[in-house]
Amino acid sequence: MTEAIHPDTTLGHVALSVPSLERSLAFYQNVLGMQLRRRENHTAYLGAGQTDLLALHENPEAKRAPRTSGLYHFAILVPSRLELARALRRLAEAEWPLQGFADHLVSEAIYLPDPDGNGIEIYRDRPRDEWPRIDGRIQMATDPIDLEGIMAELQAQPEAAASLDPQTVLGHVHLHVGDLHQSSGFYNGVLGFDRIATLARSAEFVSAGGYHHHIAYNLWAGRDAPPPPPNSIGLSYYVVKLPNPAELGKVADRVRRADLALEEHEFGLLVRDPARNGVVLTAIEG
Numbered sequence: 502m503t504e505a506i507h508p509d510t511t512l513g514h515v516a517l518s519v520p521s522l523e524r525s526l527a528f529y530q531n532v533l534g535m536q537l538r539r540r541e542n543h544t545a546y547l548g549a550g551q552t553d554l555l556a557l558h559e560n561p562e563a564k565r566a567p568r569t570s571g572l573y574h575f576a577i578l579v580p581s582r583l584e585l586a587r588a589l590r591r592l593a594e595a596e597w598p599l600q601g602f603a604d605h606l607v608s609e610a611i612y613l614p615d616p617d618g619n620g621i622e623i624y625r626d627r628p629r630d631e632w633p634r635i636d637g638r639i640q641m642a643t644d645p646i647d648l649e650g651i652m653a654e655l656q657a658q659p660e661a662a663a664s665l666d667p668q669t670v671l672g673h674v675h676l677h678v679g680d681l682h683q684s685s686g687f688y689n690g691v692l693g694f695d696r697i698a699t700l701a702r703s704a705e706f707v708s709a710g711g712y713h714h715h716i717a718y719n720l721w722a723g724r725d726a727p728p729p730p731p732n733s734i735g736l737s738y739y740v741v742k743l744p745n746p747a748e749l750g751k752v753a754d755r756v757r758r759a760d761l762a763l764e765e766h767e768f769g770l771l772v773r774d775p776a777r778n779g780v781v782l783t784a785i786e787g
Contacts, residue, residue, distance in 0.1 A: 505693050506693035506695075506709045507709065507710075507748040507751075510694075510709035512672070512673065512674065512740060512741060512742065513671065513742045513768070514546070514556055514740050516556035516557075516738050517556070517557055517735060517736060519557050519560070519619075520564070520734065521616075528616050531595070532591060532597050533591070534549075534591055534662070534663060535554065535555065535664070535665060536665075538553060543559040544557065544558050544559070545557045551667075552670075554669070555671075556737075563617075563734045565617070566734070566735070567722075568722050568726055569727055570722065570726050570729065570778060572677070572735050573675040573677050573721070574612065575673075575675075578625070578669065578671070578673075579623060579625050579666060580625070581666075582625050584666045585611070586653075586654040588611065588623045589623075589651065590655065592611070598614070600613055603644065603645075605641045605644075606632065606633050606642050607626060608625060608626045609647075610623065610646075611623045611624070620675075626672075626713075632713065639713050641706070672715075676718040676774075676778050678719065678775065680720075681704075681720055683776075684705070684774060684775055687759075692755070694708060695711075697712075703719055704719035704721070705717065726776070736778060737779060738779030739781070740781045741782050743783065743784045743785070744785055749769070749770070749782055769783030769784070
C-alpha cells in the first residue's frame with residue numbers, strides 16, 4: 502500500500518503557454534484581478550498575495566490542440582462568498598463570457614475561459630464541517646447556484662475591489678487524461694494522494710489532508726486522448742508543494758521506484774503523469 506502524501510500538501514502555481522503575453526496579461530490583471538509580480542523575458546508571474554498563482558509563457562507559435570490531454574481548468578480559490586461576489590461583479594463589468602455556475606455542495610463555483618480558451622474556475626469553499634458526507638465520504642454534486650444569495654453579499658460591503666483578495670490561492674487543477682486507471686495509479690498509487698470520489702467511471706478526484714480535491718482528471722477529451730503536440734496552447738506544468746524537503750524526498754523516492762523520469766526544474770523536480778501533464782514537486786522551505 503502506498504504511503505499517503507503529507508496532509509499539509511497544497512498546490513503552488515499553474516503555468517500556461519499562450520500566444521500573446523500582452524493579451525493574456527490584460528485579461529488576468531484587468532478582468533480577473535491578478536497582480537503582476539514579476540516579468541522575466543517571455544514569462545510573466547501573477548498572484549494575489551505573496552506567492553505566484555499563475556505563470557504565463559509566451560509562444561507566438563502556440564495553437565489550440567483539441568481532443569488531447571492537458572488542462573480542463575485551473576481553479577482559483579477565494580477566501581469568502583463576498584470575494585466570489587466581487588469576482589463575479591468584475592467579470593460582469595468587463596462583459597466577459599461565462600461558461601456556467603455550479604453549487605458543488607462543498608463549494609460554489611463560476612466557470613469561464615481565458616482569451617485562449619484555457620478553462621478557469623473561481624470558487625469559494627463552504628466550511629469543512631458543512632461538507633455533506635455519507636459513511637464518512639465527502640459528497641459532491643453539480644447543482645444550480647444561488648446567484649442572488651452570492652450577489653447579496655455586496656449589499657453589506659458594496660465597495661468595489663479591483664484585485665483578488667491576498668488570501669486567494671490555487672485551489673485545485675482539473676486535467677484531461679486518456680486513461681483513468683493509469684492516472685489513478687500515478688496520483689493515488691505513486692504520489693500518494695487520497696482518492697475522494699469517482700464520477701461515472703469518467704473522472705476521479707484526489708486530495709491531501711481530507712480536502713475535497715486538489716487534483717481531478719477526466720476522460721472527457723476522449724479515451725486514449727493523446728498528449729498535445731509541441732507548440733500547443735495550454736498547460737506547461739503545475740506545482741505541488743510538500744511541507745518540507747523530507748516529505749519531498751519521500752515522494753521523489755516513490756517516483757524513482759516507479760521508474761518514472763524525474764528532472765530538475767527551476768521550481769523543484771518535474772515528473773510527467775501518464776497523460777504527459779507536467780507536475781513539479783517542490784518543498785516549502787522552513
